[in-house]
Amino acid sequence: MxxxxxxxxxxxxxxxxxxxxxxxxxxxxxxxxxxxxxxxxxxxxxxxxxxxxxxxxxxxxxxxxxxxxxxxxxxxxxxxxxxxxxxxxxxxxxxxxxxxxxLADPAPGPEAMAVQGGERAHLAACLGELNANRAEAVRRAYLLGETYADLAARFDVPLNTMRTWLRRSLLQLKECLTR
Known part of the structure; x- marks a missing residue:
């Protein structure tokens, strides 16, 4: 594979x-x-x-x-x-x-925290490149755990349209994050 x-x-x-x-x-x-x-x-x-x-x-x-x-x-x-x-x-x-x-210290070390901060800023910038509705749908789906059905109702679109929004948005984010 x-x-x-x-x-x-x-x-x-x-x-x-x-x-x-x-x-x-x-x-x-x-x-x-x-x-x-x-x-x-x-x-x-x-x-x-x-x-x-x-x-x-x-x-x-x-x-x-x-x-x-x-x-x-x-x-x-x-x-x-x-x-x-x-x-x-x-x-x-x-x-x-x-x-x-x-026992292991579960907290991330300084290097990990710095990397996470940079990744967070990069992700925020990439989310900013998305259409506002699609960015909000991605945030609600992947950060807040809302279901596709909930999102479809919230944005007043068919369920399959919501799936397409999310799939295309993830592909666009993937492309942005690899730059």
Missing amino acids: THDDLEQLIARTAMGERSAFGDLYAGTSAKLFGICLRVLDDRAEAEEVAQEVYVKIWRHADRYRVNGLSPMTWLITIARNTAIDRLRRRREAQPGLDVAET
């Missing part, structure tokens, strides 16, 4: 397309399961974590940002971090481990 194929499948998954999610699963599940298995060294637990990974992907596909990095890297990061979180919980249940070994 190519870089572009994965990006398209993630974008379509973000719009709630089950068939795209199925194709994404079919194309990536062996790799992501392998990562979970390597981290956890327990097949049954790795299967559970792989399921959690795909639930996260389904729920957060809209958070994938086209930033020049491989979409597979994004997927692998989700799998690896979910498996590590499970491993930490397993260790916490075992007595005798130093607490400092099992």
Whole structure:
């Protein structure tokens, strides 16, 4: 599966397309399961974590940002971090481990905060290039979690028109963010 194929499948998954999610699963599940298995060294637990990974992907596909990095890297990061979180919980249940070994600071560091600030400004500028209604629909769908049906009613357009607005807006944002 190519870089572009994965990006398209993630974008379509973000719009709630089950068939795209199925194709994404079919194309990536062996790799992501392998990562979970390597981290956890327990097949049954790795299967559970792989399921959690795909639930996260389904729920957060809209958070994938086209930033020049491989979409597979994004997927692998989700799998690896979910498996590590499970491993930490397993260790916490075992007595005798130093607490400092099992805890990580959840707050982003200074570098991450600076990068996020720059990305936020870039995204805001790209949203500014969209038609005002479409930008508002994107914000409501992907930042506030409104459904397509709610958005269609709010903007007084048919449901399929709203889906088209969002799909085209995401493609336009993708193009802008890669500049």
